[in-house]
Amino acid sequence: MQPQLSSGSSGKASHSKINKTSLSRDLRFVWERSKKFLTPLVAIALALGIGAVLMYLNGYSPLRAYSTLWWGAFGNLRNISEVLVKATPLMFTGLAMAVAFRASIWNMGAEGQFFVGAIATTWVGIHLGYLPPWILIPLEMAAGIMAGALAGMLAGYLKVRFNANEVVTTIMINYLIIIGTNYLVTGPMKEVTQDSFPQSALISANAFLPRIVPTTRLNIGFLIAIVLSIIMYLLIFKTSFGYALRATGINPEAARFARMDTKKIALLVMALSGGLAGLGGSIEIAGLAHRLFSNVSPGYGWDGIAVSLLVNNNPLGVMFSGILFGALRSGSEIMQINAGIPSVLNSAIQGIVILSVIAFGAYRFISNKKEGKE
Amino acid sequence: MEDIQWIVGLQGILVATIRLATPLIFSGIGLVIAEQAGVVNIGLEGIMLLGAFTGWTIGFYSGSLILGLAAVIIVGLISGLIFALFTVTIRANQIVVGVAFNMLGIGLSGFLYRTLFGREIGLLKLESFQSIEIPFLSNLPFIGKILFQQNILVYSSFVFCLLAIYVLYHTAAGLAIRSVGEHPRAADTMGINVFLVRYLCVLMSGVGAALGGAFLSIAYTNIFVENIVSGRGYITLAIVAFGRWKPVGTLIGALIFGLFYAIQLNLQSLRGIVIPYHVFQALPYFMTILALLSMRGRAIRPKALGKPYEPSA
Amino acid sequence: MLLSMEKINKIFPGNVVATNNVSLEVRQGEIHCLLGENGAGKTVLMNILYGMYQPDSGQIYYKGQPISIHSPKDSIENRIGMVHQHFMLVETLTVAENIILGQWKPWKNLKEMEKVHERIKNLGEEYGLFVNPNALIRELSVGEQQRVEILKALYRGTDLLILDEPTSVLTPQETVQLLNLLRGLADKGLTIIFITHKFEEVFQVSDRVTVLRDGQLVGTTDTAQTTFGELAKWMVGREVFMDLDRSKSNSKEVVLSVRGLQATDERGLLAVKDVSFDVHANEIVGIAGVSGNGQTELALGLAGLIEIKYDRLELCGQELKKITAKNLDRIGFGHIPEDRQGMGLILPFSVAENFILGEYNSEPYSHYGFLQNRQIINHAQLLVNKFSVRVSNVKEEITNLSGGNQQKVVVARELNRNPNFLLVNQPTRGIDIGATEFVYQQILKQRDAGSAVLLISTDLEEVFKLSDRVLVMFEGQIIGEVPPDREQIFKVGLMMAGKQVEEELA
Amino acid sequence: SSPATSAAGDQPTAGAAKPFKVGLLTTGPVNDKGYNQQGYEGLQRIKNELGAEISNVELEDNPSLYEKAIRDYASQGYDLIMAHGKQFQDAANTVAPDFPDTIISVTSSSVAKDNVIGVALDIPQSFYVLGVIAGSMADKVGMIGGQEIPSIQGSFTGFMNGARSVNPDVEFSVVYLGGFTDVAGAKEAALSMVASQGVEFLLPNANIASQGVYQACAEANVLCIGVFGNQTDFAPKNIVVNYASDFGVALNILAKQVKDGTVVRGKPIVLGLEAQGVAAYLYNENANVPVPESARKAVDEAKQKLINKEVDPSAPVTP
Ligand SMILES: Nc1ncnc2c1ncn2[C@@H]1O[C@H](COP(=O)(O)OP(=O)(O)OP(=O)(O)O)[C@@H](O)[C@H]1O
Numbered sequence A: 001m002q003p004q005l006s007s008g009s010s011g012k013a014s015h016s017k018i019n020k021t022s023l024s025r026d027l028r029f030v031w032e033r034s035k036k037f038l039t040p041l042v043a044i045a046l047a048l049g050i051g052a053v054l055m056y057l058n059g060y061s062p063l064r065a066y067s068t069l070w071w072g073a074f075g076n077l078r079n080i081s082e083v084l085v086k087a088t089p090l091m092f093t094g095l096a097m098a099v100a101f102r103a104s105i106w107n108m109g110a111e112g113q114f115f116v117g118a119i120a121t122t123w124v125g126i127h128l129g130y131l132p133p134w135i136l137i138p139l140e141m142a143a144g145i146m147a148g149a150l151a152g153m154l155a156g157y158l159k160v161r162f163n164a165n166e167v168v169t170t171i172m173i174n175y176l177i178i179i180g181t182n183y184l185v186t187g188p189m190k191e192v193t194q195d196s197f198p199q200s201a202l203i204s205a206n207a208f209l210p211r212i213v214p215t216t217r218l219n220i221g222f223l224i225a226i227v228l229s230i231i232m233y234l235l236i237f238k239t240s241f242g243y244a245l246r247a248t249g250i251n252p253e254a255a256r257f258a259r260m261d262t263k264k265i266a267l268l269v270m271a272l273s274g275g276l277a278g279l280g281g282s283i284e285i286a287g288l289a290h291r292l293f294s295n296v297s298p299g300y301g302w303d304g305i306a307v308s309l310l311v312n313n314n315p316l317g318v319m320f321s322g323i324l325f326g327a328l329r330s331g332s333e334i335m336q337i338n339a340g341i342p343s344v345l346n347s348a349i350q351g352i353v354i355l356s357v358i359a360f361g362a363y364r365f366i367s368n369k370k371e372g373k374e
Numbered sequence B: 001m002e003d004i005q006w007i008v009g010l011q012g013i014l015v016a017t018i019r020l021a022t023p024l025i026f027s028g029i030g031l032v033i034a035e036q037a038g039v040v041n042i043g044l045e046g047i048m049l050l051g052a053f054t055g056w057t058i059g060f061y062s063g064s065l066i067l068g069l070a071a072v073i074i075v076g077l078i079s080g081l082i083f084a085l086f087t088v089t090i091r092a093n094q095i096v097v098g099v100a101f102n103m104l105g106i107g108l109s110g111f112l113y114r115t116l117f118g119r120e121i122g123l124l125k126l127e128s129f130q131s132i133e134i135p136f137l138s139n140l141p142f143i144g145k146i147l148f149q150q151n152i153l154v155y156s157s158f159v160f161c162l163l164a165i166y167v168l169y170h171t172a173a174g175l176a177i178r179s180v181g182e183h184p185r186a187a188d189t190m191g192i193n194v195f196l197v198r199y200l201c202v203l204m205s206g207v208g209a210a211l212g213g214a215f216l217s218i219a220y221t222n223i224f225v226e227n228i229v230s231g232r233g234y235i236t237l238a239i240v241a242f243g244r245w246k247p248v249g250t251l252i253g254a255l256i257f258g259l260f261y262a263i264q265l266n267l268q269s270l271r272g273i274v275i276p277y278h279v280f281q282a283l284p285y286f287m288t289i290l291a292l293l294s295m296r297g298r299a300i301r302p303k304a305l306g307k308p309y310e311p312s313a
Numbered sequence C: 001m002l003l004s005m006e007k008i009n010k011i012f013p014g015n016v017v018a019t020n021n022v023s024l025e026v027r028q029g030e031i032h033c034l035l036g037e038n039g040a041g042k043t044v045l046m047n048i049l050y051g052m053y054q055p056d057s058g059q060i061y062y063k064g065q066p067i068s069i070h071s072p073k074d075s076i077e078n079r080i081g082m083v084h085q086h087f088m089l090v091e092t093l094t095v096a097e098n099i100i101l102g103q104w105k106p107w108k109n110l111k112e113m114e115k116v117h118e119r120i121k122n123l124g125e126e127y128g129l130f131v132n133p134n135a136l137i138r139e140l141s142v143g144e145q146q147r148v149e150i151l152k153a154l155y156r157g158t159d160l161l162i163l164d165e166p167t168s169v170l171t172p173q174e175t176v177q178l179l180n181l182l183r184g185l186a187d188k189g190l191t192i193i194f195i196t197h198k199f200e201e202v203f204q205v206s207d208r209v210t211v212l213r214d215g216q217l218v219g220t221t222d223t224a225q226t227t228f229g230e231l232a233k234w235m236v237g238r239e240v241f242m243d244l245d246r247s248k249s250n251s252k253e254v255v256l257s258v259r260g261l262q263a264t265d266e267r268g269l270l271a272v273k274d275v276s277f278d279v280h281a282n283e284i285v286g287i288a289g290v291s292g293n294g295q296t297e298l299a300l301g302l303a304g305l306i307e308i309k310y311d312r313l314e315l316c317g318q319e320l321k322k323i324t325a326k327n328l329d330r331i332g333f334g335h336i337p338e339d340r341q342g343m344g345l346i347l348p349f350s351v352a353e354n355f356i357l358g359e360y361n362s363e364p365y366s367h368y369g370f371l372q373n374r375q376i377i378n379h380a381q382l383l384v385n386k387f388s389v390r391v392s393n394v395k396e397e398i399t400n401l402s403g404g405n406q407q408k409v410v411v412a413r414e415l416n417r418n419p420n421f422l423l424v425n426q427p428t429r430g431i432d433i434g435a436t437e438f439v440y441q442q443i444l445k446q447r448d449a450g451s452a453v454l455l456i457s458t459d460l461e462e463v464f465k466l467s468d469r470v471l472v473m474f475e476g477q478i479i480g481e482v483p484p485d486r487e488q489i490f491k492v493g494l495m496m497a498g499k500q501v502e503e504e505l506a
Numbered sequence D: 001s002s003p004a005t006s007a008a009g010d011q012p013t014a015g016a017a018k019p020f021k022v023g024l025l026t027t028g029p030v031n032d033k034g035y036n037q038q039g040y041e042g043l044q045r046i047k048n049e050l051g052a053e054i055s056n057v058e059l060e061d062n063p064s065l066y067e068k069a070i071r072d073y074a075s076q077g078y079d080l081i082m083a084h085g086k087q088f089q090d091a092a093n094t095v096a097p098d099f100p101d102t103i104i105s106v107t108s109s110s111v112a113k114d115n116v117i118g119v120a121l122d123i124p125q126s127f128y129v130l131g132v133i134a135g136s137m138a139d140k141v142g143m144i145g146g147q148e149i150p151s152i153q154g155s156f157t158g159f160m161n162g163a164r165s166v167n168p169d170v171e172f173s174v175v176y177l178g179g180f181t182d183v184a185g186a187k188e189a190a191l192s193m194v195a196s197q198g199v200e201f202l203l204p205n206a207n208i209a210s211q212g213v214y215q216a217c218a219e220a221n222v223l224c225i226g227v228f229g230n231q232t233d234f235a236p237k238n239i240v241v242n243y244a245s246d247f248g249v250a251l252n253i254l255a256k257q258v259k260d261g262t263v264v265r266g267k268p269i270v271l272g273l274e275a276q277g278v279a280a281y282l283y284n285e286n287a288n289v290p291v292p293e294s295a296r297k298a299v300d301e302a303k304q305k306l307i308n309k310e311v312d313p314s315a316p317v318t319p
């Protein structure tokens, strides 16, 4: 009995391999489908589990925490609507990421693009406030989209023209935009009342987004997000542009071989991505804040990355992961009132969610060698 | 009289430059090592926060900064280990894992700080590293104060940089690292363990980041504050790209960034200046972008950077 | 018996059977040729010996001992060296650095490089392998790079040296040099396994030869005992040089006319210098040449994938100022690219999706910008049947297809557009004999249907089998044209090495 | 380390014997040794002195969160919701009508409307006094602020007026950090002021980041003021005076009124120096250079002038 070449079991391994491949041919589709939905769920469960351990170790009662979290998120109509209110901006930044990541463009600038969207909308909402809502609202949103798209295209242009790594440029542009916002609200756009906070004036009431449930803050912005999720899904998976976008993302060489203008696509993708984030900022202002502050976004841009990745950059999935993260954010405040648990914890939980999703290998798309081509 | 004042001012700026650059040097050099081996770690911000928290907390409880540092290094290693596990072994996308790390770092450091030190206690301080005057050198006319009257971590950041240069460009290990970042398969055929090399390099970036963070909480100042890193992790990414993935370039990048930051603080404090201070605040970020463009992207970035290595079946 | 590999099995994902119970025996001090068509399993078998791949089953005995090789580290320790088909050199490092890579203790200081340079020089003199130890790899020619690969092995000290298709990138003189070198090494007691496609080389240099076909061992024999014809039969399983029935080309209508074309490679060096030629309708023009003489750049240039300069270029009677996706589409252009997986296919996409690459944006597959799934699937089904691609379901990811079937998909897609001008580059690389024959027939069909075909291949047999005219490319220039009759093959072989050879011989 | 909450039930409807419930909302950590901690200490006072059932929420500094946070409290039957910061004004006004029985206080706001009641200290006044000390001890004075928000701008204005009143040719320099978390940045700002501007006396007002300034003063050995609480042990030799403004007092007054139902709706509570115990100035006798007698006199005079409205601490000044 001589020693085996590779590890002793390799002989068996080879057989099982053959069987597996033939068997999987039949089962593959079934498996793929169920896996898609199961993985995120398991991942979330795991993340909450780890969160519970953290709480327990630090002397909090996880049970109490999560029950309040649940109640705080879905306990009554208002809480539910608040979850959706919080989900709205996350869905926009999430969509922005989904589009970019599908094309393997690492747009880290959703935060800044969200800000410029908010700025543009505020400006329109204040200076063109006399216009009737049915003109003003589309107009202010268009402004937000334009602003975000331009911010996105700037990084896109630097990428295709100077081949400047978009991860770096978008992050730097974020800083510039946020500092710029600070300047605007302490200077040019500052409300002109005595002892006022660094904030713009209120936008005209004509610019306010109609609310869906009058007694809550839930506004049509949420519906727009839902509709856009569906549109983006169709765009990416059902149109020829989406085909080109995904092809470029996976294998630029082949894309160029197929006579796709990869540079143009990169620019368009950055514009689209930025536009979505910008619209998010726009709706944050028109639907909720009604005026510009130095910190319109508490990091929605960054959360968007998680929102999108959790569902393998699938726009339809973004609806759900957006609501999930919305619930985490919204519920965690009640959790703080009633269980005294610092809200910073949910940032940690979000991080763990991403990692456990990876650990469960949800997206070969992102994580395997095909992507490595870029 | 006026020009004396002027020279003193300049000296002040340069002293500040060094201090502001130190955390960036730590995290930057660590990142260079990882990226030379082909791994991008954008999770620095998170790891720096964990480092700042650990160093301060352990230092506070044990009363010993050395223990604090030891703990920081351990945390850096653990972070690096987990990062490598995900990016090298599981081969997940490196950007994604980095983002997760940032969220984790912010959340965890904040949460633990709150639960350990509650709210009533308010904030505590511990004795931080004091600056050490290097005999003779520290008395040199102009530069003495700038270079040789800093604290131990400042000096060690430069040592860290020198070590990196030595290892990367003067040892066989350096050859291995660079080949792994450039053409992992070729390295593999030469009997180099690609995974091992990448693990070790990522560990280095973890340690560098953790130390960079700790510098803020136990050397530069003596307290931990939530989000004390305030974006320095992201700046590091830019600086390394600016430094063309080389230790020296990164060192220069960090110093330039520190210089601009020091300058902006000074310009702000000038009396009767009309330009809004935001312009100065924006300066460092703006310069980073310009620097990046000036390289026309044909920067010599490791070919396999960001690409997981798939050993043949 | 220095080495014996027993019953080696290797199956790749997607049921690609690379080697099937292959056994190989190599004697101490011999030069052992490994012969076989593309995709026969030669590289895989050797990669297994070198520890790059792990076999699913099988055993290796080396110097009488059963050994297990889990990684190149193990094979290196066993003094086994390999020169890979695709060079394994780090371009940003110097020759010397590449040679000692992984050999030194991690903390050893690079100052001691001086000694290495010395030894490299000595080795160079001993074996006539001259390279500047200080040169960066990216500054070296292909031939020089190969010398470095061999030096790597010699420097480490090697008893068994494997060379995978070393001559496919060499000029005939370089080949002669190499073969002499190998002889010398063998006489010094080194054992050599030598993979090639070229029979002459087998007879020139080898002691024994083993033939693989479709991943299976056909047989091993003393080179002296066998003949050209027998080996050929073993290799392809039947009479070689399948004479494709073909009518004479008789078209005068020029489809592609190029004058003074220039192109640079990614390093910015001039790779194609002032090339001019015509391709007529209903004609196949073959471009023969050793790889790395500008064919790749020429092809990419004509496909509009890299910037090129030219004095004048006419496609289908239209003068083009610039080659763009648009005017290629308008003219009807088909392209079978050199690098199937890197360029021709998108591996994570389904077979069906891959079939519309390049037409994804045009009717009927896209209607008002929306993909028409039914049309796409039907289209795929149609082509899969018509070109007999082996695939269970066109919705399946194309990664799971064998190299040959992947190539069939590309060919089917490009020919189906029935282009006026068809650019074909290395159409049968890495695909098995069946597929190869099929591809040949398809290309001929296309030509008979009136297309102008430009065929680029490093495989002389292929060029001569298919072409109506043969152009020979050398160092970025077309240095001659010959009719495709077998008598010319030798002459072409010389031309491929550049004119100076003729002069030397004359 | 136990979370600072009492047994507030998970369900919004409170128990039978209705407890007096007070909630605090801040836009940052309540351990910031600054503005937010002031509010939190007030809350503790209310718990201890009025036996109230308390809880607090730290929000991200993001306005679109405020309305919900206030509602969360109101809908859980809280009697007094203390929104700690002017930035809550909009949100408070929006929510108030839906919960008429709940009193919502907005700190640093001098306006009131029905059950929304502003609770403010006269910031410029109290910093005017600090300015007097600075002006009489130094000719080059520096100020380091977190962001350009009213409470901080106002404090600087008052401070500069005070300094000028005793030392006409005193020079000022101001740096805004653009945030409240970068301790290192704050320290560097202070050090560079000293190094390049020759500043001799520093006033921080950047919540937690102020810590960096105290440290800088200790290292560069320049004088400074400890704001919002006793900061002496962060720079024992350099802090000459601590300013402890106590919102706690003001909030306590309001809470008391709410508890016994004597609260006057629609009337803001603005406390100046005249009110007892809202603004305390603790001299540090162990400082390298203790505040000289002359200066202390000047301080008392200034206080009188301010109380009698003889000087306007908010008058525009140029640095
Ligand atoms: N990494 C791989 N994954 C899947 N299949 C592979 C892989 N490598 C080789 N194959 C398949 O194994 C078979 C043998 O390939 P191999 O490279 O050994 O052929 P070869 O004889 O070297 O051909 P060539 O003459 O072109 O070098 C081919 O069908 C190929 O498609």
Ligand SMILES: Nc1ncnc2c1ncn2[C@@H]1O[C@H](COP(=O)(O)OP(=O)(O)OP(=O)(O)O)[C@@H](O)[C@H]1O
Residues within 6 Å of the ligand: C038, C039, C043, C044, C085, C165, C399, C401, C402, C403, C404, C429, C430, C431
């Ligand atoms: N990962 C893979 N999956 C599927 N097929 C593969 C893979 N890697 C290689 N192959 C196929 O195996 C064939 C042989 O592999 P190998 O790497 O030896 O290339 P080759 O055919 O020898 O290249 P060449 O023809 O240039 O000599 C390739 O042509 C390719 O089609």
Ligand SMILES: [Mg+2]
Residues within 6 Å of the ligand: C038, C165, C429, C430
């Ligand atoms: Mg081959």
Ligand SMILES: [Mg+2]
Residues within 6 Å of the ligand: C042, C043, C044, C085, C164
């Ligand atoms: Mg091969």
